[in-house]
Amino acid sequence: MSRISVLLPMLQNWSCHNCGGCCREHEITITESERQRIESQGWVSADGVPTDRPLLVRAGGGWRLNHRDDGACVFLDDAGLCRIHSKHGEAAKPLACRMYPYAIHPAGAGLTASLRFSCPSVVQNLGVSVTGARAEIESLASEALQSKRAEVACPELRAGLQFDWGRLTRLLAWIERGLEQTALSMALRLQRLLLLLELLEQSRPDAVTEESFGHLLPALYVTAERAFSGAAAGAEAAPAELRPQRLARMMLRQLVAQLLRHDTAETVAAGPQRRLRLLLEGVRMTLGLGMVPRTPDPNSVRVAFVERAGLAGPRRRVRFAELERGFGGGSREIDELFHRYFHVKLQGRAFCGPAFYDYSVIDGLRSLVLMYPAVLWVARLRASGEDRGVLQLRDVQAALAMLDHNFGYSPVLALRTSRRRVQQLAQLRQIAPLVAWYGR
Ligand code: SF4
Structure with missing residues (x-):
């Protein structure tokens, strides 16, 4: 072969x-x-x-x-x-x-x-x-892939706008360049990326043709870089005006609930009772009032991040409101983890097209960025469950292991409503505030 x-x-x-x-x-x-x-x-x-x-x-x-x-x-x-x-x-x-x-x-x-x-x-x-x-x-x-070697078309850049693998590779090279700026927090690097995507989305179709793209990309990159360079300190502190809207935080919790859902042969066999519990937990996650529903650790997370570390794991129930305060910001090692995660997903083209529910490039990149606040929300939940007010690396590692299980694989995330949520958050310009808010 x-x-x-x-x-x-x-x-x-x-x-x-x-x-x-x-x-x-x-x-x-x-x-x-x-x-x-x-x-x-x-x-x-x-x-x-x-x-x-x-x-x-x-x-x-x-x-x-x-x-x-x-x-x-x-x-x-x-x-x-x-x-x-x-x-x-x-x-x-x-x-x-x-x-x-x-x-x-x-x-x-x-x-x-x-x-x-x-x-x-x-x-x-x-x-x-x-x-x-x-x-x-x-x-x-x-x-x-022995019998499926047909060339696959590149996903659209945005709905209705053709793109090709060569231009996608060039775009990802610029995005990786921005993510490699380790002197900045990951939250800030992602806010720059979101601005780059917004500018790209607004570009006229003739600006993203093969001939024009080489000029457009560096110009957009520099614009996004300059827009945040002077405001770095303010963005790091997530000022009040960056607080995400209540609707945006609700939509993020819905995303988290879907990413946390682990269907296995064992849980599916639990039948209607489990479905009712999932429904009720989904309602509670949407409302965001009272206590966060308890989510048992998947086996791999329990073994790797609790038992092998000689820990008892999260012990106490946590109120939704507790997750909205600052948790010390992203440390260098937490930022490194996210940098590696984004690098692997970008290099693997695992965020758009056939690998990700046939999302366009821009919708897929925004979905990938949304993993940052979603993972940190769950990491905050784990830290709070252990009565800690500052995140540790293992909180984020465990949260990422829990949520990435479904990234690109959950049939629920393939639904039109899930894609619509990403687009709506972008239209409301609420992804950057979610990144800043939960990255602090
Ligand atoms: S989850 Fe990873 S470490 Fe655990 S058994 Fe599977 S491949 Fe090995």
Whole structure:
């Protein structure tokens, strides 16, 4: 099989640390040949697999790996290792298991690799540089896309305005240049980016043609840079005029509620009772009154950020109002985490087009920026639950692992109302205030 070249993020490390999270929080659908392969492996009770249920079950028109009552994949052992891997080697596992946490996306005639920050090792940047795993990633990409090598069209820049992968690459280079300005807080870097997007959105169609784009981009970049350079101190302090509107904060909480929702085989099996609870929690998140609904940690977050750190985890219920005060601003290490996150998602083109609900480039970039206040809202919740008024890195890491699980993967976020929310926040010019408010 011929190897495909894949563009990899430069700033990211990863190795699996066996938290078992992905084996509990994902439903693994398998191909017909994988089903036949697993069935021919001859699994018996002496191997430690459950005997009270089938190992493979129907899912949609195909098959998936089954789960135990505690949510774990039937092949997960007590040490957090895969029994298929242990008994038959890594290549014997389904492709989806071998692929995680990588995500391969088309970019014109080529491919890009992004990583899912739902894996705690990705969030913590643990392991070896992904550039060192190039051969393995390209082999996985070849296997995944062997029959689908048609060139994919670039997403529109904004609704109705054609764009191409070459101009997108140039735009992302300027955006990355802005995000690399580590002398500024991440909140300020993102406010500049939002202004750049606003200017780009307002540009006449003939200004974003292939010939004009090379002149337009540097001019817009400098305009956005100058607009914030003199106001840096004020923007860092999030003055009263930057306080987001009540409506904007409500919309952010709705986004958080959708990103926090983890559907697994175990939770779906809980039936109508769970759906009613989700509905009530959604209403409470919208109203933002009283206590924040309690959200149990996903397994990976509990293992990586609570149990392995020897902590008890968030202990007390928190009022919505407690999350609106300052939490000490983004520290350098928290800003570094977000910088790496944005770099990986931008390099992987994981924010627009086929990788992200077919969003336009501008809508997708705004959705990515909204992850900043959304993650910090959840990080504040975790810190408050432990009676702390200042964020620690692990609060933000855990929050990012919880929310990125759904970024680009939740069917709820694919709904028209979710895209409309991003556009409405932009029209109200409320994304920058949300960034400043929750970044302080
Ligand atoms: S979530 Fe990440 S660290 Fe945990 S088992 Fe999966 S790949 Fe390994």
